[in-house]
Amino acid sequence: MPEGHTLHRLARLHQRRFGRAPVLVSSPQGRFADGSAAVSGRVFKKASAWGKHLFHHYEGGRVVHVHLGLYGSFSEAPVPMPLPVGQVRMRMVGAEYGTDLRGPTVCEVIEEPEIADIVARLGPDPLRRDADGSSAWVRIRKSRRPIGALLMDQTVIAGVGNVYRSELLYRHRIDPYRPGTQIDEAEFDAMWTDLVALMKVGVRRGKIIAIRPEDDHGLPSYGPGRPRTYVYRRAGEPCRVCGTEVRTAVLEARNLFWCPTCQK
Template sequence: MPEGHTLHRVAADLRRRFAGRVVESSSPQGRFAQGAARVDGRVLTDAEAWGKHVLVTFDGLDDVVHVHLGLFGGWAFADASDEVPPVVGQVRWRLRGPGGLADLRGPTACELLSPPQVDALLARLGPDPLRADADPDRAWQRISRSRASIATLLMDQAVVAGVGNVYRAEVLFRHQVPPDRAGRDIGRATWDAIWADLVVLMREGVRTGTIDTVRPEHDPEAMGRPPRDDDHGGEVYVYRRTGRPCHVCGTAVTTEVVGGRNLFWCPRCQSADRLTP
């Protein structure tokens, strides 16, 4: 499933191509035909990401198009100068305008929501590290009272919106936090440091389109090691490095399933006897 930085990049691309312009809207697949017809011929006014959700607004319409990609959804963009591509696969929603074209395939949700429904959706989400209006104290109030592990809590979109499996593993490693430590046993200073790090790392992800979490002293050139060869791209400490030596201590990275997803960590750098002030 795409992590939050990807959805913020999508929202920015939608704004760049279509904001302030009349768009053609259709649903070649037919599953969003009624909603697509409602926004066809309107001016797209904004596209915002909230965690892993994108909300698209149109002039003269109170309802908002809500998109959640889920595990299999994705956007494909084309420039206005490109030849209009034929519909390939199950295109749920196609937007076309002077700024180009956008095709949405395979989302978990592509729907029109009324303002009360939007409010209800946002009320279910925790703060998003990529949003200027995010309040990390909201997440802390949940974390500091929870018996659930910090690894579980970071993946709970009601606690922190936008963090996925890669950022979860990497930020816990960077702060040497045992992934099975209960939220209520995490100190406030540690949480503040984790949040601040997420803000920096995820903003960089928006800028580059990849997840890079390795500090300069541990990058391939500094360590004399080959770059990471993985279809996810980016340099990481533990994610999908099971059995390989930790870049910091040399201990083999381990993994287990937590919350239905593979969690990666270093049993030495993130040992259970480490304190989290």
Template sequence: MNFRVPEGHTLHRLAGLHHRWYAGSPVRVSSPQGRFAADASVVDGAVLESAEAHGKHLFHVYGPDRVVHVHLGLYGTFTDGDTPVAEPVGQVRMRLVGADRWTDLRGPTRCELLTDGQVDALRARLGPDPLRADADQERVWARISRSRAPVAVLLMDQSVVAGVGNVYRAELLFRHGVHPSVAGRDLDRSTWDAMWPDLVALMRLGVHRGRIDTVRDEHLPEATGRAPRQDRHGGEVYVYRRAGMPCLICGTPVLTEVLAARNNHWCPTCQPG
């Protein structure tokens, strides 16, 4: 089965839901599986102050030096429901129970209690997040514009820009006609100035819809008469996981290659080398 790490819009969507459901009230925190039990006991019954995301990382803030950090990785998932709480099913790493909602976390790469200093150190290793108000476009450009690495690799480097994954990377490059192998230092500044706000808009749309949609209105199925995309991830995209299929704009077969250990997709006509 083809798994991928959830991209930044997913974590921001989860942060928004968890903040709305639990912030401002005491939360029961437990670890039915047992692996998070010691840390869960520290915050069990405490008031959740906020839930926020940075890139692919989720933070539940319970107060000074009491921050639960979650990184879903390839297999992590959250499930939730209305109270009363159901019996745990499977390996539930962390369970949250509020006044009228419950949430279970299974299979994350990381679920741990951090101090404020540890959170600061973690975030210092991450690049700006397009979905955060404190994102610094110039900091991203400074890293990209002096690098010999392909721009497709740089966009996936979480220390350059946090939250972008395989889908947003491929789709952003397609939408701006940039070949994946173009070196960061050879990317035109005007192109980057168009790419950044487009990335912000696409990821915000992802938060709102809970899926990744990157196809412009004039290329949607209802506008062109083509069949809608059939994919378990949902959303309408130009090139991601469309290898061998015709480009939605020019009809050229979409290509794919392994780039930095990840499958990349592009159109050789719309994104000339």
């Protein structure tokens, strides 16, 4: 599932390519036909993101709300675009560029005030200028759920996925099974500050970079074109720092990765 930095990069890209001009919107697949008709031809005012949610704001107060889920993706192409290939839920065509959306969990038209209802269900987004981690800390310190589960809970912090969760806990040497009630404020503040910095790098570079330069050695990344990681998807391989075998387990239906020596 794309993590928060991906949605913020998409918002910036769509703002740059479609902003302040009319956009033609269609649904080649047909599942978003009514929604696309409601915004097609309107001026695309701006794009914004909160966590894993993307919002396209059109004139007149209508907003296209997208959540990519596990399989959703946008593909970009210059105009004129080729004929749609596969199940294209939404096609947007501007003056110079177009984009196709496939496989999202959510693609719907809402009104501007409804954004507040969606955001109210989410935790703070580390990538927003007004991000405040204090509300996340309040929830964490009151919960006996493992910190590894709390970091993935979008109502606690919006935008964190499995890669950031695994790598952040490793960087701060925190056992993913430690209850939230046993995380002290100094530890949380350090993690929050680090998370903000890491996700900003993700927005700039277009990929997650979590390994410190002094630890960037050993076996390559876990797959072609994938980022190098400390523990994420490295189960059975040696820890880059201490050499202990990286472990994996399922925590609340998601695969967890950690080093049992570094993260005691």
